[in-house]
Amino acid sequence: MTTKNKIAVGTDGGALLECNGVERRFGGIVAVTGVDLVIRQGEIFGLVGPNGSGKTTLTNAITGFYPPNVGTVRLAGKDITGTAPHKVAKLGVARTFQNLALFNGMSVLDNILLGRHIHMKPGVLRTALYWWAARHEEIENRKIVEEVIEFLQLESIRHELVDGLPIGLKKRVELARALVAEPQMLILDEPMAGMNQEEKGYMSRFILDARAERGVSVLLIEHHMDVITGICDRMLALNYGEMIASGIPKDVVKDPRVIEAYIGGSHD
Numbered sequence: 409m410t411t412k413n414k415i416a417v418g419t420d421g422g423a424l425l426e427c428n429g430v431e432r433r434f435g436g437i438v439a440v441t442g443v444d445l446v447i448r449q450g451e452i453f454g455l456v457g458p459n460g461s462g463k464t465t466l467t468n469a470i471t472g473f474y475p476p477n478v479g480t481v482r483l484a485g486k487d488i489t490g491t492a493p494h495k496v497a498k499l500g501v502a503r504t505f506q507n508l509a510l511f512n513g514m515s516v517l518d519n520i521l522l523g524r525h526i527h528m529k530p531g532v533l534r535t536a537l538y539w540w541a542a543r544h545e546e547i548e549n550r551k552i553v554e555e556v557i558e559f560l561q562l563e564s565i566r567h568e569l570v571d572g573l574p575i576g577l578k579k580r581v582e583l584a585r586a587l588v589a590e591p592q593m594l595i596l597d598e599p600m601a602g603m604n605q606e607e608k609g610y611m612s613r614f615i616l617d618a619r620a621e622r623g624v625s626v627l628l629i630e631h632h633m634d635v636i637t638g639i640c641d642r643m644l645a646l647n648y649g650e651m652i653a654s655g656i657p658k659d660v661v662k663d664p665r666v667i668e669a670y671i672g673g674s675h676d
């Protein structure tokens with residue numbers, strides 16, 4: 409395993425990601441408002457809420473896809489509010505998407521290699537003049553990709569097209585693509601959607617191991633409460649774009665406002 413991004417594992421690290429008073433509107437719709445959260449280094453932090461409660465909007469505000477209209481986002485103490493998505497990625501935030509964003513027609517390996525692009529220095533001239541640097545870069549990229557393929561047990565399907573893979577494996581390939589970017593912060597948007605119990609178990613294990621072995625902190629959007637209580641250190645529940653409860657999962661899932669939101673919400 410590379411040691412480049414390793415940080416102490418545990419939930420007592422300093423703040424890695426901080427949101428203060430984050431609000432995002434779309435025309436007249438207030439998708440999220442007044443969101444304050446702190447994710448500490450080494451923490452797995454759950455984000456829950458019924459459909460339409462603002463979970464994806466909050467991650468889009470953090471990652472720069474839809475910058476907040478109000479409030480601030482800080483990463484490792486640096487204000488990244490409104491920073492462009494590719495720059496946020498370069499600063500060490502990787503994400504997977506609710507609706508898979510893999511490239512059909514490409515192999516598992518090539519999809520994963522794409523996750524290295526933020527570390528690549530493009531340019532024909534540079535490649536021609538500094539072939540040795542380009543070669544070194546390629547070897548380093550390959551090394552990290554191979555580590556992650558082994559880590560996520562994707563060896564046997566590396567040359568398969570992603571198109572025909574079952575959802576559980578597709579989600580794992582997306583996780584691999586995020587991990588090869590060597591992020592400090594990993595944002596997973598419903599990584600277990602459509603999975604059976606066994607696949608959920610595997611994915612939970614991979615997330616815990618990614619924290620332990622690769623030092624990532626995780627923001628996990630998930631509807632499966634057993635997963636949230638099983639692997640998250642702390643969590644936040646949203647409803648209609650507002651925070652309704654936060655804290656330790658076993659307490660939050662018992663909070664009457666959270667129970668009411670889920671029973672009253674459109675979520676299955």
Ligand SMILES: Nc1ncnc2c1ncn2[C@@H]1O[C@H](COP(=O)(O)OP(=O)(O)OP(=O)(O)O)[C@@H](O)[C@H]1O
Nearest residue numbers: 434437439457458459460461462463464465466506
């Ligand atoms: N690009 C957009 N344009 C207009 N409205 C949007 C946009 N993105 C989100 N919204 C609205 O913001 C609100 C929050 O949506 P969001 O997708 O963040 O919720 P969510 O909790 O992620 O839902 P789900 O669990 O279904 O993914 C919804 O009312 C949604 O319709």
